[in-house]
Amino acid sequence: MMTKDIFNKITSIRVKIENSLKDEDFVSISELSKELDQSVRKLSEILKSQQFTDPDRKKLEMLSTEIENFKKSTIAKFKDYTSKVSKQTKMHQAYNR
Numbered sequence: 001m002m003t004k005d006i007f008n009k010i011t012s013i014r015v016k017i018e019n020s021l022k023d024e025d026f027v028s029i030s031e032l033s034k035e036l037d038q039s040v041r042k043l044s045e046i047l048k049s050q051q052f053t054d055p056d057r058k059k060l061e062m063l064s065t066e067i068e069n070f071k072k073s074t075i076a077k078f079k080d081y082t083s084k085v086s087k088q089t090k091m092h093q094a095y096n097r
Contacts, residue, residue, distance in 0.1 A: 005049075006043045007059060014066060015037065024081050029074055030096055036067070 013036045020028040040063070047056065 003043060003046055003056065006039055006046070010036065010039050010043070010063060014070075017070055021070070021077055024077060024080070025075075026078060033070075040067075 013032055017029060017032045017036070019031060020026075047060075
């Protein structure tokens with residue numbers, strides 16, 4: 001029962017991270033990543049004392065893949081965002097000269 005609640009919380013955080021990535025809201029992504037990390041650690045602690053079921057194992061594998069994809073997506077989006085902001089700043093500076 002407890003693991004189901006944590007999986008639901010992780011799913012909710014995942015959706016929030018996806019939305020923040022779309023909105024390029026990197027402040028929220030940072031906070032949500034910390035929350036996700038805490039939830040995954042809590043889940044890990046609970047599962048250490050239990051025997052893994054096949055559905056739990058599949059969920060954990062999927063979660064691991066999703067976390068890696070979030071990491072890659074965040075890096076790429078942040079790189080694009082900083083490049084875009086840098087170009088805008090340079091254009092603004094050139095316009096004001």
